Amino acid sequence: MSDAERNFLSDNVVPMADEVLAALAQANRDSVHSYGEDPYTERCTAALSTLFETEVVCLPVATGTAANAIALAAMTPPYGAIYCHDRAHIVTDECGAPEFYSGGAKLIGVTARDGKLRPEQLREPIELARESGVHHVLPASLSLTQATEWGTVYTPDEIRALADFAHQHGLRVHVDGARLANAIAHLGCSPAEATWRAGVDALSFGVTKNGGMAAEAVVFFDPRLAQDAALRRKRSGHLWSKGRFLAAQLLACVSDGLWLRLARHANAMATRLATGLAQLPDLHLVQRVEANEIFAHMPDALIHALRSEGFEFYLWPTPPGEAAPVVRLVTSYRTTPAAVDALIAAAQRHLRAGS
Amino acid sequence: MSDAERNFLSDNVVPMADEVLAALAQANRDSVHSYGEDPYTERCTAALSTLFETEVVCLPVATGTAANAIALAAMTPPYGAIYCHDRAHIVTDECGAPEFYSGGAKLIGVTARDGKLRPEQLREPIELARESGVHHVLPASLSLTQATEWGTVYTPDEIRALADFAHQHGLRVHVDGARLANAIAHLGCSPAEATWRAGVDALSFGVTKNGGMAAEAVVFFDPRLAQDAALRRKRSGHLWSKGRFLAAQLLACVSDGLWLRLARHANAMATRLATGLAQLPDLHLVQRVEANEIFAHMPDALIHALRSEGFEFYLWPTPPGEAAPVVRLVTSYRTTPAAVDALIAAAQRHLRAGS
Amino acid sequence: MSDAERNFLSDNVVPMADEVLAALAQANRDSVHSYGEDPYTERCTAALSTLFETEVVCLPVATGTAANAIALAAMTPPYGAIYCHDRAHIVTDECGAPEFYSGGAKLIGVTARDGKLRPEQLREPIELARESGVHHVLPASLSLTQATEWGTVYTPDEIRALADFAHQHGLRVHVDGARLANAIAHLGCSPAEATWRAGVDALSFGVTKNGGMAAEAVVFFDPRLAQDAALRRKRSGHLWSKGRFLAAQLLACVSDGLWLRLARHANAMATRLATGLAQLPDLHLVQRVEANEIFAHMPDALIHALRSEGFEFYLWPTPPGEAAPVVRLVTSYRTTPAAVDALIAAAQRHLRAGS
Amino acid sequence: MSDAERNFLSDNVVPMADEVLAALAQANRDSVHSYGEDPYTERCTAALSTLFETEVVCLPVATGTAANAIALAAMTPPYGAIYCHDRAHIVTDECGAPEFYSGGAKLIGVTARDGKLRPEQLREPIELARESGVHHVLPASLSLTQATEWGTVYTPDEIRALADFAHQHGLRVHVDGARLANAIAHLGCSPAEATWRAGVDALSFGVTKNGGMAAEAVVFFDPRLAQDAALRRKRSGHLWSKGRFLAAQLLACVSDGLWLRLARHANAMATRLATGLAQLPDLHLVQRVEANEIFAHMPDALIHALRSEGFEFYLWPTPPGEAAPVVRLVTSYRTTPAAVDALIAAAQRHLRAGS
DSSP, X not given: OOTGGGBOSOTTSSOOOHHHHHHHHHHOSSOOOSTTOSHHHHHHHHHHHHHHTSOOEEEEESOHHHHHHHHHHHHOOTTEEEEEETTOHHHHSSTTHHHHHHTSOEXXXXXXXXXXXXXXXXXXXXXXXXXXXXXXXXXXXXXXXXXXXXXXOOOHHHHHHHHHHHHXXXXXXXXXXXXXXXXXHHHOSOHHHHTGGGTOOEEEXXXXXXXXXXXXXXXXXXXXXHTTHHHHHHHTTOOOTTTHHHHHHHHHHHGGGHHHHHHHHHHHHHHHHHHHHHTSTTOEESSOOOSSEEEEEOOHHHHHHHHHTTOBOEEEOOOTTSOSOEEEEEOOTTOOHHHHHHHHHHHHHHHHHHO | OOTGGGBOSOTTXXXXXXXXXXXXXXXXXXXXOSTTOSHHHHHHHHHHHHHHTSOOEEEEESOHHHXXXXXXXXXXXXXXXXXXXXXXXXXXXXXXXXHHHHTSOEEEEEOOTTSOOOHXXXXXXHHHHHHHGGGXXXXXXXXXXXXXXXXXXXXXXXXXXXXXXXXXXXXEEEEEXXXXXXXXXXXOSOTTTTTGGGTOXXXXXXOGGGXXXXXXXXXXXXXHHHTTHHHHHHHTXXXXXXXXXXXXXXXXXXXXXXXXXXXXXXXXXXXXHHHHHHTSXXXXXXXXXXXXXXXXXXXXXXXXHHHHTTXXXXXXXXXXXXXXXXXXXXXXXXXXXHHHHHHHHHHHHHHHHHO | OOTGGGBOXXXXXXXXXXXXXXXXXXXXXXXXXXXXXXXXXXXXXXHHHHHHTSOOEEEEESOHHHHHHHHHHHHOOTTEEEEEETTOHHHHSSTTHHHHHHTSOEEEEEXXXXXXXXXXXXXXXXXXXXXXXXXXXXXXXXXXXXSOTTSOXXXXXXXXXXXXXXXXXXXXXXXXXXXXHHHHHHHOSOTTTTXXXXXXXXXXXXXXXXXXXXXXXXXESSHHHHTTHHHHHHHTTOOOTTTHHHHHHHHHHHGGGHHHHHHHHHHHHHHHHHHHHHTSXXXXXXXXXXXXXXXXXXXXXXXXXXXXXXXBOEEEOOOTTSOSOEEEEEOOTTOOHXXXXXXXXXXXXXXHHHO | OOTGGGBOSOTTSSOOOHHHHHHHHHHOSSOOOSTTOSHHHHHHHHHHHHHHTSOOEEEEESOHHHHHHHHHHHHOOTTEEEEEETTOHHHHSSTTHHHHHHTXXXXXXXXXXXXXXXXXXXXXXXXXXXXXXXXXXXXXXEEEESSOTTSOOOOHHHHHHHHHHHHHTTOEEEEEETTHHHHHHHHOSOTTTTTGGGTOOEEEEEOGGGTOSSOEEEEESSHHHHTTHHHHHHHTTOXXXXXXXXXXXXXXXXGGGHHHHHHHHHHHHHHHHHHHHHTSXXXXXXXXXXXXXXXXXXXXXXXXXXXXXTOBOEEEOOOTTSOSOEEEEEOOTTOOHHHHHHHHHHHHHHHHHHO
């Protein structure tokens, strides 16, 4: 087994899928107009409109951070508040990108043990903001992560309840869908059901973590929000002159259901791994595993033992009030059953030896 | 002759070079650490340090706009002034990216008929700024374009004179090198001579227009400037999780001198085209052609005639006080002698028919 | 004659008018609600609505820079262009405040020899922007200065022509009225005629230079523009907790026509000074004097001679192509006829002695 | 007893002190140079240097929000983190001013039951940031509030411990001293001991809440931090053309110890009120009262009863896990013993009647 197979650090450590590489080669013919005025980009928008069963505005970019920041800036003024999970990627891992793109908006984090915000959690902070008038930033948007920060998945009903609450209070709804494919694969519903039909206004539709090279789409379900987003993309340096190579990746992923096939495999590997680990003594899953991330309490000794055998995974910040440490293991479209079983077997062996 | 061959719109309408595509495929193996902690990125920095004969800090990004904006933000505070050509790409074509990344700095444009700024042109605006004290933005940086806005090329001595003047006045020096390859191919000097040895502090080193897919490197010759630039890159969404695919492009381009071979071809095609056009009546080159762009005064009738034959090129904003219209024709590593000759022949034919 | 009387540097070197100081004392009674929820602020809005013969939204702030920047940010997105005179205060003297408040918008300066922009001058830069699409910042607003950069005054018809052109092209219109009082005093029209009836959408209504201590009002004629401006004011630290003291100044100025009385005096002194200077040999007014600023070409020797007698005034950047040097002399509500006559007499004496 | 006397909403609802008004009148003579080049501003810097027993750089501004934001922007890059109390004024009441001025920095709030942060609370969030590298904003500054968010006062030793910790981790230290006078009056130490001698790098020195009209000073103890702060002040519209009127207020307050006399009175009234309230049944102080703010749990019925008698005060967001509601009562230099006693008597009467 190669080192690469023992790498459970993230779904972004793996290569792009063969189909994506082939699509790049396919798009690499002759001259086409630049800056997104090319047939690949046009087909990409059409394909995403078909996928979502509605006309969407689609702006391809290379990273999830860019997609999130552009979408949030389109719905949040500089003096606005973005409500989100307090461990959301936009809070902890984007070096202030939403603040930068919005011109200084404030992220207001809400704790959710299982990763899922509830409407009633938003009531108090929004009311406080309203009462404070001009002294407080203006409630402007809600950003949800799907699959969530803790590897769980919002149901369409849960999203709808949040979106309804948000809209009633004048907020727009964004979904960070870096792992939307894994969520949809879990839910078994249509992409439309889990997004705009549930009230989502804009989506970061990620494929980088799911077989892409570097491609995400900012997808606007409300065209008014999209109005100036193309200017924000250009201004932030995210409009590629050879835009075809972003579009080609997205096209490859959504064609023939590749994105769901890849995500289903990643999810299946996560389930296999979670099932194996859950049967071990002293190992506790932080949350049920619904996508391709496993968060588990793991004894220190076991962590060291597995790492010494070449398995790679992250220590994760422990939820407040819980026994440390927590590890995160991520599976991908490339994860092999053999690698999963090897990790479980190694853990079993070490726990047995340690007892 | 294909439509693509008749496309002289820009050097970004063409595919990536085969070597670059091959490099992507080559880098697409197994898992590597993400976010630039991979061997490709390490080798890329080493390769650019070798190329420039000095230790550089190298931040790969996907677009020239991003490279320029990150470099300028590293040397320009929000209350700073950036001096540059009044038709510089950063002024006219980046939708305010330098203003965005710097937090609101001001671009102060200086006119230069042949694209080349002179030190003495900077004296008055900088003195005005100094005399105005806190009322005026602070002179902070000088951004030069190499090859220039009008297709000419700064000599190392010209750059050194500008850089010396800038440094004496407390400014740092940036070069927008979207077409640095074409400039170096023209000059025949080493990359070091035309950059840091001439006083350049940071460089946008572009390969997208020269056979790349989407890759530029922010190259810092002064490591103090680079200190926080990695945070600015992350914050703007330009740190790729699969960073190897940016590094691989840059590596392919600078390996075995590919970048210069491609640029030399583009330049040769531009010279061939310019020479042919210059011999036609009623056609005047705006400036001598030193890189891969031709700016020419062209009669309206000829413009229409050429376009009706499928040749594509841009009308360009006419320099103040000159007879309109001006067209821009760009050659690339893919331009064929046959296409160049066809365009010249078509122009000859139309001019003869029209007379 | 005191040193202070010989000070023609600016209309902001003088004390506040007695009426304004009295108004501060008058407002300094008992407790009132803070942050603009006080009766003075309420009356201030009412008084300005009366003055302008329409319901206005009025946000008092302490400086003209703040007023301009808040107004412009309300009508200009971060990726927007603000068209203005290339020597406008917002360009040269606010250290990038419009860029800061708007989040990085671009000021596009247009030259106008007499200070007055013409609609046809805006056509080309706006068309260039439109053709450039997402590559160029979006034409968003037009900022006029009244009285102008060169001491002249736009007629209502001239403003209307500019505003009509701007509105037809999707721009909103701002007036920097730091010296609006002097302009209105010159025009003899109603404040409404010179502002919203001529198409102005928002106004920086200044009183600091006209007898105030530190007070300007952002006046919105279009309430939609005002919607979030109060948040921008708070966010920039310009909402006073003791807001009554801003409102009281504005109230004092517009009550009983004080602002126009003071401005008429300043204008009369400027006319007296201009008339006297114009009769001297070797002295040429740059433009006709319509408000309270005189710009004049003055021989070097005379400049030094006057300064050595204690007269203070600024050297001004010379308009391109004109004989240097240019001086600016500003009169105020405190300027005495004796001081004006003394300056003229001194100039006469020196010119005679020099000949 | 007047309505005004029953107003315990804030120390910013009261008039300016007579001495401050007199100082404005005194400064309102003749012409002086504008933009802070006047003798009042010069004397103000000298007076604050004397007060703090060290050479300070002093930038007068009109509001505490401006002072805080300018100071924080001087020590925090756009990609930086500001650590502070999670209920700090800069978090909850400035509409995102620190984010705006810094260009998008992130405020990271830490809970402290008694208002006082402890060094050990900062360790975890700073370590998380360091481990996250470019993905997390850079720890840059610590902002303390003195007197604190809950009406308590940091001792010099407590500040020193925090500042030492901050400096060891590369952070600069800011103090929001909107009520520094009240804190110093409580501590009985010198201003130097409680600020720079304890490690404070920059201070928002407020007088608006302590008898001023609208004046705070950004005080830099480290001149390197001050280097560009004057440009930030200008750029944000906080440089007054008639700067003398800011300086005059500050001078009046620090002359002859006026600021401490006024603060001692306010504190004494708060102690009197707290002592009276603490003896009532069903009334509990949230924290000991050390400055001029009282936070108390108060039964709903009593709140309504007192308000119906004309007493004004705010309901305050309840600390997590505590019995609601909490009220805030603020005393000022104008609060009379009679008003305090009247409030206590009214409360006694209502509680008795209710029982």
